[in-house]
Amino acid sequence: MHSEAGINSTTDPELRKAFxxxxxxxxxxxERLTVFLRLEGVPLPPLSESKPISDPNAVPPGVKLTDDEFANSLNIKMFLGITMCATAINESVRNDVGLIWVEFLQEYMTFGATMKTLVKKRGWLKVPPFYYPPGAPIQ
Structure with missing residues (x-):
C-alpha cells in the first residue's frame, strides 16, 4: 500500500499519524467490502501484502519523496476515493451496495477535511495559479 510506504518514509509526527x-x-x-462480496458469492483475487515496517531514516534522500509530496499524494488518493464513491453511489442499483459506498464516501470526506487542515498548516497545499480570461485586465 502506498500509505504504508508513506509511514516508512516520513519522520513528521502529524503526517505519520495521518498515514x-x-x-x-x-x-x-x-475488510467490510471483502466480507460483503464473499457473502454474495463473489470470488476474489488474492490481495496485496502489507509493507513491512522500516526506519524512515534508512531511506536514501534521493529515493524518498518529501513530506509535502506524500501529503499531497494522500490528498489525491482521498479525492479519487470521493469521486469513485460518488460514481458508485450513482450507479448502484441495490440499496445495500449504495449504502456501503455512502459509508466509504463519508469516511473519505472526513479524513480529507483533516488532511486539508494539516497541509494548509504546513504550507504544503498546492494552489493553482489564478485564471485571467483573455482580454481581462491583469491585477
Missing part, C-alpha cells in the same frame, strides 16, 4: 489513520481506514473498508 496510520489512512491505513486503518483503508483496511477497514477492504
Amino acid at each position: 496510520h489513520e489512512a491505513v486503518k481506514m483503508f483496511k477497514s473498508q477492504r
Whole structure:
C-alpha cells in the first residue's frame, strides 16, 4: 500500500499519524467490502501484502519523496476515493451496495477535511495559479 510506504518514509509526527489513520481506514473498508462480496458469492483475487515496517531514516534522500509530496499524494488518493464513491453511489442499483459506498464516501470526506487542515498548516497545499480570461485586465 502506498500509505504504508508513506509511514516508512516520513519522520513528521502529524503526517505519520495521518498515514496510520489512512491505513486503518483503508483496511477497514477492504475488510467490510471483502466480507460483503464473499457473502454474495463473489470470488476474489488474492490481495496485496502489507509493507513491512522500516526506519524512515534508512531511506536514501534521493529515493524518498518529501513530506509535502506524500501529503499531497494522500490528498489525491482521498479525492479519487470521493469521486469513485460518488460514481458508485450513482450507479448502484441495490440499496445495500449504495449504502456501503455512502459509508466509504463519508469516511473519505472526513479524513480529507483533516488532511486539508494539516497541509494548509504546513504550507504544503498546492494552489493553482489564478485564471485571467483573455482580454481581462491583469491585477
